[in-house]
Amino acid sequence: MVKRQIHVGQVLMPPAIFTGLFLALWCYKCIMLVLFQNAIIYNPFLPPNARSMRISDFSRQCGGIEWREDRIRSLDGTEIALCISEMSCGHKSDNSPKTPVYILYFQGNASSLPPRLPDISGIMRQLKAETEGPVHYTMVCLSYRGYWTSHDRPSEKGIDLDSEAAFRWMSKLHHDRYKQTEDAPNPIAILWGQSIGCGFATNLAAKTQNAATLPINALLLETPFTNTRAMLTALYPQKWLPYRHLWPFLRNHLDSWANLETIATKAHKPEIYIVEGGKDELVPSDHGRILYKRCQDVQLFAELHTVRGALHNDVMVRKEGKHTIARSIALAVSRAQEAWVDQKPSPHGPPKGKSWA
Numbered sequence: 001m002v003k004r005q006i007h008v009g010q011v012l013m014p015p016a017i018f019t020g021l022f023l024a025l026w027c028y029k030c031i032m033l034v035l036f037q038n039a040i041i042y043n044p045f046l047p048p049n050a051r052s053m054r055i056s057d058f059s060r061q062c063g064g065i066e067w068r069e070d071r072i073r074s075l076d077g078t079e080i081a082l083c084i085s086e087m088s089c090g091h092k093s094d095n096s097p098k099t100p101v102y103i104l105y106f107q108g109n110a111s112s113l114p115p116r117l118p119d120i121s122g123i124m125r126q127l128k129a130e131t132e133g134p135v136h137y138t139m140v141c142l143s144y145r146g147y148w149t150s151h152d153r154p155s156e157k158g159i160d161l162d163s164e165a166a167f168r169w170m171s172k173l174h175h176d177r178y179k180q181t182e183d184a185p186n187p188i189a190i191l192w193g194q195s196i197g198c199g200f201a202t203n204l205a206a207k208t209q210n211a212a213t214l215p216i217n218a219l220l221l222e223t224p225f226t227n228t229r230a231m232l233t234a235l236y237p238q239k240w241l242p243y244r245h246l247w248p249f250l251r252n253h254l255d256s257w258a259n260l261e262t263i264a265t266k267a268h269k270p271e272i273y274i275v276e277g278g279k280d281e282l283v284p285s286d287h288g289r290i291l292y293k294r295c296q297d298v299q300l301f302a303e304l305h306t307v308r309g310a311l312h313n314d315v316m317v318r319k320e321g322k323h324t325i326a327r328s329i330a331l332a333v334s335r336a337q338e339a340w341v342d343q344k345p346s347p348h349g350p351p352k353g354k355s356w357a
Contacts, residue, residue, distance in 0.1 A: 026242055029242055029243075030242045030246060033242070033243055033246055034246060034249045037250065037251060037252060038153065038154060038155050038251070038252070041109060041196070041228075041252055042109055042144075042146065042147075042154035042155075043109055043110040043111075044110075044111075044112070044144075044146045044147040044148070044154060046110045046111060047111065050110075050111045050112045050147075050148070051112065051147070051148055051149070053112050053114040053115060053148070054114060055067050055068070055069055055083065055114050055117065057114060058114050058115060058117050058118055061117075061118035061121075062117055062118050062121035063118075063121055063122065063125055064125075065085055065087065065117075065121035065124050065125065066085060067083050067084065067085045067117055067121075068083070068084050068085075069081055069082065069083060069084075069149075070082045070084055071149075072165060072166065072169050073165065074145065074158070074161045074162045074165045075161040075162075075164055075165050076158070076161050078145050078150070078151050078152045078158070078161070078162070079150065079151045080142070080143060080144070080145055080150040080151070080162050080165070080166075081113075081143040081148055081149045081150045082140055082141065082142060082143065082166060082169070083113045083114070083117060083140075083141040083143070084138070084139065084140050084141070085120075085121070085124065085138075085139045086136065086137065086138050086139070087124055087127075087128060087136075087137045087139070088134075088135070088136045088137070089127075089128050089131040089133075089134065089135045089136075089137070090131075090133055090134030090135060091134075096134055097134070097183065097185045098134040098135055098136040098185065099133070099134065099135045099136070099185050099186070099187075099188060099333070099337060100136050100138065100174060100177070100178075100185060100187045100188070101135055101136065101137050101138070101187070101188045101189075101190065101333055102138045102140065102170045102173075102174065102187060102188070102189045102190070102214060103137065103138070103139050103140065103189075103190045103191075103192055103329065104140050104142060104163075104166060104167060104170060104189070104190070104191050104192065104201075104204075105120065105139065105140065105141040105142065105192045105193075105194070105197070106142055106163070106191070106192065106193040106194065106196075106197025106198070106200045106201050107141065107142070107143075107144070107147075107194055107197050108194050108195035108196055108197060108313070109195060109196040112143065112147055112148035113141050113143050113147075113148055114148070116141070117141075119316045119317055119322075120139065120141065120316070122316075122322050123316060123322050123325050123326050123329075124137065124139060126322050126323060126325075126326035127326040127329055127330060129326075130326045130327055130329075130330035131330050131333065132330075132334065133337075135333060138170070138173070140166060140169075140170055142162060142163065142166045144158075144159045144162055144200075145158050145159060145162055150162075155251065155252070156199075156200075156203075156251065156252040156253065156254060157251075159200055160200065160203050160204070160207075163200050163201075163203065163204045164204060164207075164208060167189075167204060167208060167213055167214070168212070168213060170189070170214060171212065171213040171214045174187050174214060186340045187214050187215075188217045188332075188333055188336045188337070189214040189215060189216050189217055190216075190217060190218045190219070190220060190329060190332055190333075191204060191205060191216060191218075191219045191220070191270075192219075192220040192222070192325075192329075193219070193220070193221055193222065193224065194222040194223065194315075194316070195222070195223050195224070195225075195282075195283075195312065195313075196254060197222075198221040198222065198223075198224035198225070198254075198256055199224075199225075199227075199228075199253075199254025199255070199256055200254070201219055201221065202219065202221075202255075202256040202259035202260065202263065203254070203259060204216075205219055205259065205263050205266075205270060206259040206262040206263050207262075215268045216268070216270045217270055217271065217332060217333075217335075217336040217339075218270050218271045218272070218273060218329075218332035218335075218336070219263075219270050219271070219272050219273070220273045220275070220325065220328055220329060220332070221256070221272065221273065221274045221275070221291065222275045222315055222316065222325065223275070223276055223277050223280060223282075223283055223288075223312055223313075223315055224256055224274060224276070224283070224287065224288065224291055225254075225256070225283045225284075225287045226255075226256060226257040226287050226290050226291060227253060227254060227255035227256065227257055227258070228247075228250055228252055228253055228254050228255070229247040229250065229253070229255075230257075230284075230287070231283070232244045232246070232247055234283070234284045256291060257290065257291065257294055260272070260291065260294045260295060260298055260300060261294075261298050263298075263300065264298035264299060264300050269300060269301075270300075271300070271301040271302070271303075271332055271335065272291075272292075272295045272300050272301065272302040272303075273302070273303050273305070273328040273329075273331075273332065274288050274291055274292055274302065274303065274304045274305065275305045275306075275307065275315055275321070275324050275325060275328065276288035276304070276305070276306050276307070276315075277306075277307055277310035277311055277312055277314060277315050278306050278307055278308040278309050278310050279309055279310060279311055280310070280311060280312045281311055281312055282312040283312060288304055288306070289304065292304040303328065303331075305324045305328070307320050307321040307324055308320065
């Protein structure tokens, strides 16, 4: 009898150990995903030299578009970096005032701003060809905290503070430029997000738009996803894996789908331009269509464009992608100019007595 009990115990021991190890590993992965989700989502150290790159390393590839670095303080005092470029369009003989257009760019989750500047410069050159009439563009690229030369560590809460600080900085820049001008032209502001940057762009648009800042006229969402929870399901579709079930513990929601409804309640409703990759290997192909349908449901003007054959990071690299993004920005500017004319704003500011001081 004793021998039989010993034999049964020896048989059951290996499966029990294996099952225990599996459960321990399952729990370990759950805990690591929750504790280190910021390190998983944000990758400022890829490639390894990302934080030591300089604008001058890529200046020859920018095709004559000049960039400079500026440093500002986030709302919590964190020092963050900006890449800034300016470009004027229209004939030199045209003496009419140039429409000031401010574009705030939100990058993807990896690398730094300098290696992105050649592609953004290509879009700016294409934008110059697409723009009609006298326009002065100011392109401001935000380096999130923890990225490139910005301080601290990245998180959705912290980067939201950086986004608002950069937008306030742009608003002050406009005010300082035209505060002595009697017939100051009406400004146009566009938020351009790429991948994870779309979440930060819609976060900013959902909670900003007040008298102290520029009016947001359009959002350009390049390869967007609906929210982080949906991406967990897309990346880990297997129901037996723990990741997709941990969404209640997320600290980074980046919920563009929910933000669009809030944006639609604003008095000044921005237009939405969605540009997706035809062969996006990261974001499911239906996310762009879901956001487009969401815009229709909440009565926001929206356009959806698909860049054929483009992977997730290929859109602004491909010629068709550059044209699509540039045309979207140019259309947003043109429609905003028409809206100002229809509303007959005051020459010193926007309608109904609002100001951007």
